[in-house]
Amino acid sequence: xxxxxxxxxxxxxxxxxxxxxxxxxxxxxxxxxxxxxxxxxxxxxxxxxxxxxxxxxxxxxxxxxxxxxxxxxxxxxxxxxxxxxxxxxxxxxxxxxxxxxxxxxxxxxxxxxxxxxxxxxxxxxxxxxxxxxxxxxxxxxxxxxxxxxxxxxxxxxxxxxxxxxxxxxxxxxxxxxxxxxxxxxxxxxxxxxxxxxxxxxxxxxxxxxxxxxxxxxxxxxxxxxxxxxxxxxxxxxxxxxxxxxxxxxxxxxxxxxxxxxxxxxxxxxxxxxxxxxxxxxxxxxxxxxxxxxxxxxxxxxxxxxxxxxxxxxxxxxxxxxxxxxxxxxxxxxxxxxxxxxxxxxxxxxxxxxxxxxxxxxxxxxxxxxxxxxxxxxxxxxxxxxxxxxxxxxxxxxxxxxxxxxxxxxxxxxxxxxxxxxxxxxxxxxxxxxxxxxxxxxxxxxxxxxxxxxxxxxxxxxxxxxxxxxxxxxxxxxxxxxxxx
Amino acid sequence: xxxxxxxxxxxxxxxxxxxxxxxxxxxxxxxxxxxxxxxxxxxxxxxxxxxxxxxxxxxxxxxxxxxxxxxxxxxxxxxxxxxxxxxxxxxxxxxxxxxxxxxxxxxxxxxxxxxxxxxxxxxxxxxxxxxxxxxxxxxxxxx
Numbered sequence: 001x002x003x004x005x006x007x008x009x010x011x012x013x014x015x016x017x018x019x020x021x022x023x024x025x026x027x028x029x030x031x032x033x034x035x036x037x038x039x040x041x042x043x044x045x046x047x048x049x050x051x052x053x054x055x056x057x058x059x060x061x062x063x064x065x066x067x068x069x070x071x072x073x074x075x076x077x078x079x080x081x082x083x084x085x086x087x088x089x090x091x092x093x094x095x096x097x098x099x100x101x102x103x104x105x106x107x108x109x110x111x112x113x114x115x116x117x118x119x120x121x122x123x124x125x126x127x128x129x130x131x132x133x134x135x136x137x138x139x140x141x142x143x144x145x146x147x148x149x150x151x152x153x154x155x156x157x158x159x160x161x162x163x164x165x166x167x168x169x170x171x172x173x174x175x176x177x178x179x180x181x182x183x184x185x186x187x188x189x190x191x192x193x194x195x196x197x198x199x200x201x202x203x204x205x206x207x208x209x210x211x212x213x214x215x216x217x218x219x220x221x222x223x224x225x226x227x228x229x230x231x232x233x234x235x236x237x238x239x240x241x242x243x244x245x246x247x248x249x250x251x252x253x254x255x256x257x258x259x260x261x262x263x264x265x266x267x268x269x270x271x272x273x274x275x276x277x278x279x280x281x282x283x284x285x286x287x288x289x290x291x292x293x294x295x296x297x298x299x300x301x302x303x304x305x306x307x308x309x310x311x312x313x314x315x316x317x318x319x320x321x322x323x324x325x326x327x328x329x330x331x332x333x334x335x336x337x338x339x340x341x342x343x344x345x346x347x348x349x350x351x352x353x354x355x356x357x358x359x360x361x362x363x364x365x366x367x368x369x370x371x372x373x374x375x376x377x378x379x380x381x382x383x384x385x386x387x388x389x390x391x392x393x394x395x396x397x398x399x400x401x402x403x404x405x406x407x408x409x410x411x412x413x414x415x416x417x418x419x420x421x422x423x424x425x426x427x428x429x430x431x432x433x434x435x436x437x438x439x440x441x442x443x444x445x446x447x448x449x450x451x452x453x454x455x456x457x458x459x460x461x462x463x464x465x466x467x468x469x470x471x472x473x474x475x476x477x478x479x480x481x482x483x484x
Numbered sequence: 485x486x487x488x489x490x491x492x493x494x495x496x497x498x499x500x501x502x503x504x505x506x507x508x509x510x511x512x513x514x515x516x517x518x519x520x521x522x523x524x525x526x527x528x529x530x531x532x533x534x535x536x537x538x539x540x541x542x543x544x545x546x547x548x549x550x551x552x553x554x555x556x557x558x559x560x561x562x563x564x565x566x567x568x569x570x571x572x573x574x575x576x577x578x579x580x581x582x583x584x585x586x587x588x589x590x591x592x593x594x595x596x597x598x599x600x601x602x603x604x605x606x607x608x609x610x611x612x613x614x615x616x617x618x619x620x621x622x623x624x625x626x627x
Contacts, residue, residue: 268497269494279504282602
């Protein structure tokens with residue numbers, strides 16, 4: 001292929017074939033996956049620590065029972081155990097404090113000698129202490145060998161199949177060493193049963209100790225096989241769910257960003273058109289003929305309406321998004337109502353609609369922006385659907401029986417009863433409303449519905465055509481002790 | 485006559501605003517991008533900045549510039565800023581005049597686009613008058 005010699009140094013960039021969105025939102029980076037697993041393991045570490053406090057308490061109680069109630073043990077033909085339970089409890093107590101300290105470190109700084117190490121050391125220490133328990137209670141004549149199964153199952157939950165198999169091997173080795181050393185009489189203990197003949201009869205059988213040992217080891221491996229297989233399946237599902245959730249969250253964030261950008265891109269041209277239409281209307285470009293003036297006025301009005309509609313679409317979309325919502329705070333509804341009345345003041349003045357207010361303090365815990373949207377929409381509706389020269393009444397207060405209540409009442413066009421159930425639907429406008437106010441978007445009450453549902457605000461609308469509408473909003477009372 | 489700087493990437497909108505403000509007797513300059521605006525402010529300190537929020541290279545460029553102005557150590561630090569935005573949105577929802585604080589939106593006031601040009605001219609006059617009052621009340625700097 002022929003190339004041209006070009007002495008000019010140029011910067012180069014080649015478009016990557018994978019779409020940027022796919023790279024940023026769908027792909028899982030190794031770090032993200034590791035952090036996700038670490039977070040799960042940290043949860044397991046903390047749960048395991050809590051469980052061990054119960055075991056420590058049980059061991060101490062067992063030792064105390066041996067000291068306090070030896071008669072009960074004797075009645076059951078058992079030997080009271082007094083020394084080693086305290087030793088085992090003390091060892092576990094010290095170990096648990098160490099694990100807890102480490103867990104607090106890894107919560108703050110994940111992935112550095114992380115949760116996997118913590119769990120490994122916990123399991124190994126447990127198995128060592130458990131071997132002591134098995135030995136003192138009686139490794140062959142009691143079912144204590146099956147206590148190892150708890151750790152086998154836990155290892156299957158915490159770790160991969162290969163790693164959990166290592167735990168099974170450690171447990172098997174420790175139990176085999178315990179039995180072997182007892183058989184070789186390197187270590188000896190009388191066991192928990194008082195009757196020496198029982199142990200003698202069992203252990204003097206040539207095959208019994210080895211059959212017991214092999215049976216226990218066989219059970220460990222069978223349990224490991226089943227538990228690790230099931231655990232892998234569950235872990236796989238859990239990972240898929242977490243991954244789906246992560247993708248959904250990212251998609252939601254991307255949608256919100258896109259919505260914001262789209263709003264700007266749509267509203268900005270209207271702002272320019274509206275500004276230039278005003279230049280014409282105000283005579284900055286010479287005097288317009290009356291007919292042209294009317295046309296330009298319609299263009300300007302339409303621009304304003306579209307800008308409002310776009311803003312309401314954005315608000316509605318944001319209300320639907322559960323992510324990144326502002327934090328609820330304690331509000332005085334009277335203040336918020338005053339703010340909303342100011343907001344619709346210009347429209348009320350333009351339409352010569354009077355606003356009567358009776359506002360008493362009423363405390364609620366809510367998302368301020370959302371409540372402002374709800375009230376602005378309800379009060380603006382009352383103003384807009386009033387007849388010219390009419391008036392609206394806004395009351396706010398709190399009673400012990402009803403809690404915080406706001407009532408907005410107008411004497412306007414009203415709503416026919418058969419249409420009341422639909423007024424909160426997206427983009428729904430009654431014919432009467434459209435005839436009265438062409439600028440309605442049909443989104444105001446949809447916003448009210450979303451805010452009411454998310455805050456548990458009971459909204460009641462009473463209306464009659466030609467007589468007006470009353471909207472009663474009952475807010476959940478602000479609970480005592482909730483944060484401001 | 486006050487010197488006003490309009491920083492907005494929408495030339496049609498900025499020109500319309502500038503026309504009205506010039507008729508009101510102000511000296512107005514338009515800058516369509518942020519880097520040119522920074523240069524312009526260094527060359528001549530404006531009495532008021534009319535600032536858009538979203539710019540083609542940076543969707544929150546207006547906020548950033550407002551913060552940069554407030555954090556600077558030169559003469560522009562105290563310049564009043566009137567923010568003009570098509571997105572009345574404190575992510576994810578709307579902001580109000582109450583939200584104008586140093587951390588979130590360090591501006592003197594804001595107006596939502598599309599703006600009524602009469603309201604804009606009134607708001608500009610109010611900010612400038614307030615500025616003059618504040619300066620008159622301020623004690624003279626020690627020499």
